[in-house]
Amino acid sequence: DQQVKQNSPSLSVQEGRISILNCDYTNSMFDYFLWYKKYPAEGPTFLISISSIKDKNEDGRFTVFLNKSAKHLSLHIVPSQPGDSAVYFCAASGNAGNMLTFGGGTRLMVKP
């Protein structure tokens, strides 16, 4: 039973528009959430994170929103660029800290 789910395996967006990637979790003990970005033949790279004491965190074009009551988080990319085309993984950790639980990933394609 997957504790972190990304229900959209793929998303296609036009350059300049907003990309919204979604993630749902079931474990109420999760208190720290991260997004990783992965290009083909490379390892995942950290993008942005959010603690459960916040509901929003921004870093440039990237914003992560957390809705604890719905156990849902989303990553917004504005404006989307072709270089953003990659697989995006959300991940969560609980008070154990050292174990990340990953979602299955969403492939984002940004068309020029």
Add this chain to the structure above:
Amino acid sequence: NAGVTQTPKFQVLKTGQSMTLQCAQDMNHNSMYWYRQDPGMGLRLIYYSASEGTTDKGEVPNGYNVSRLNKREFSLRLESAAPSQTSVYFCASSPSSLETQYFGPGTRLLVL
């Protein structure tokens, strides 16, 4: 700074053969991890080492062993490979177990 390096990049094994995947980091990180990535499953933690001298099981440890050789190196051993172990294996490290993880480029393993 090479970051996290993994060898080999690609390996083909026959069922029952053994091999060791190597991982090294040059960031003086205390914690190291081994994950496997399978289609639609995201990354799943196999084993981790919170600090030099300690190792612990993750979500999917069966069929694997690990060695934290020193602070820099963390190896993953398959004693008797099975086709179900066909996957992409990622090593990661972090300054401590509560901090962001940095990933290597991965090892693609095919077990026939």
